[in-house]
Amino acid sequence: MIYLDSTATSQKPSSVLQAMEDYYRRQNANIHRGVHTLAEEATQAYEEARKKVAAFIHAPSSRQLVYTRNTTEAINLVAYSWGRSQLKAGDLVVLTEMEHHSNIVPWQILAAERGIQIRYVPVMEDGLLDMNAYHDLLALKPRLVAFTHMSNVLGTITPAKQIIADAHQAGALALVDGAQSVPHLPVDVADLDADFLAFSAHKMCGPTGIGVLYGKMALLESMPPFMGGGDMIRRVTFEGFTSNELPYKFEAGTPAIAEAIGFGAAVDYLSQIGMDAVAVHEQEITAYAMDRLSEISGLQILGPVDAHQKGGVVSFTLQGIHPHDVAQILDEDGIAVRAGHHCAMPLHQKLGLPASTRASFYLYNTREEVDALAVSIEKVKNLFG
Numbered sequence: 001m002i003y004l005d006s007t008a009t010s011q012k013p014s015s016v017l018q019a020m021e022d023y024y025r026r027q028n029a030n031i032h033r034g035v036h037t038l039a040e041e042a043t044q045a046y047e048e049a050r051k052k053v054a055a056f057i058h059a060p061s062s063r064q065l066v067y068t069r070n071t072t073e074a075i076n077l078v079a080y081s082w083g084r085s086q087l088k089a090g091d092l093v094v095l096t097e098m099e100h101h102s103n104i105v106p107w108q109i110l111a112a113e114r115g116i117q118i119r120y121v122p123v124m125e126d127g128l129l130d131m132n133a134y135h136d137l138l139a140l141k142p143r144l145v146a147f148t149h150m151s152n153v154l155g156t157i158t159p160a161k162q163i164i165a166d167a168h169q170a171g172a173l174a175l176v177d178g179a180q181s182v183p184h185l186p187v188d189v190a191d192l193d194a195d196f197l198a199f200s201a202h203k204m205c206g207p208t209g210i211g212v213l214y215g216k217m218a219l220l221e222s223m224p225p226f227m228g229g230g231d232m233i234r235r236v237t238f239e240g241f242t243s244n245e246l247p248y249k250f251e252a253g254t255p256a257i258a259e260a261i262g263f264g265a266a267v268d269y270l271s272q273i274g275m276d277a278v279a280v281h282e283q284e285i286t287a288y289a290m291d292r293l294s295e296i297s298g299l300q301i302l303g304p305v306d307a308h309q310k311g312g313v314v315s316f317t318l319q320g321i322h323p324h325d326v327a328q329i330l331d332e333d334g335i336a337v338r339a340g341h342h343c344a345m346p347l348h349q350k351l352g353l354p355a356s357t358r359a360s361f362y363l364y365n366t367r368e369e370v371d372a373l374a375v376s377i378e379k380v381k382n383l384f385g
């Protein structure tokens, strides 16, 4: 089987599975609650993982790293907590046209509830953001710029550092959707100067069910809790409560303990290889895939034509053949790709496409797999005449 769907979720190394199994077999206990040895060991393993993930993105402190279920929940946390406490009718939030639904819908919910305004930085024909239009939007003094660091459809790597610096210059905060960048590129939040960064473990060799919201300390300190319950409080009376310190203020209830430990093992795995090496490998495979696929007549690749401007994502259309048919026939050859709108319906509308087929690559993919993909696509073309 050839797995070309790592943008949806990556495969997991044995060390991650082993770390989770070890927790369940040897350390299984709830965290932050018990004084017994097992509870202490489990708490330590859970918190060690947080430190590893924090170091992976160069966060100044692991207290700035809130565990969430995934990227989606991390962005919703910002929209619910920061958004509801800070934004009022008429305030502007700037997004881009290449956002995943999880960085559009939370803001649309807020727009319906609070009357905030949303404007989108256009995507140009070459798959890059229109930075002139972005600067025009900044002149409207938005409160927040929330954007993806890497498109899950076009593969476009956005100029995050510049977007953030320009947002700050205009007095706006910047939220980075790192769902696709953190797994594939070296990401340094301190260097980026991001106010918020959201990402998911399951796209970076880790388990499903756990993700991260990184935030600047002062911002997280000032935000009200997102959900109420156990662990997020310092003290509760019949009349009210006081919030726990960071990051626990945002981690109500028993968290995904085994998953956090698995996440730590995933970060160890990626760190041992080195994110520079991961990025170089993917760029090489992507450039090769773009060369191979562009030899196929009737195949149109979406997004930047230069592999250096892209992560390991090659979405395409095949003239006259529906993407679902393409994906189904590739599947018969043991090749897993994704077909559809990839949770980016507005972007597909903008491109005038109902759907596309997407092959995506990670550290374990090879040129031979790309060759097999090209052969299978030719087969699809022959089948459909």
Ligand code: C6P
Binding pocket: 007, 008, 009, 070, 071, 072, 073, 100, 102, 103, 148, 150, 151, 152, 177, 179, 180, 200, 338, 342, 343
């Ligand atoms: N994209 C894809 O196949 P979650 O589901 O919360 O882990 O990640 C959401 C998300 C947010 N932003 C971007 C840029 C993403 O690519 C994703 C997830 C997957 O493209 C699943 S829809």
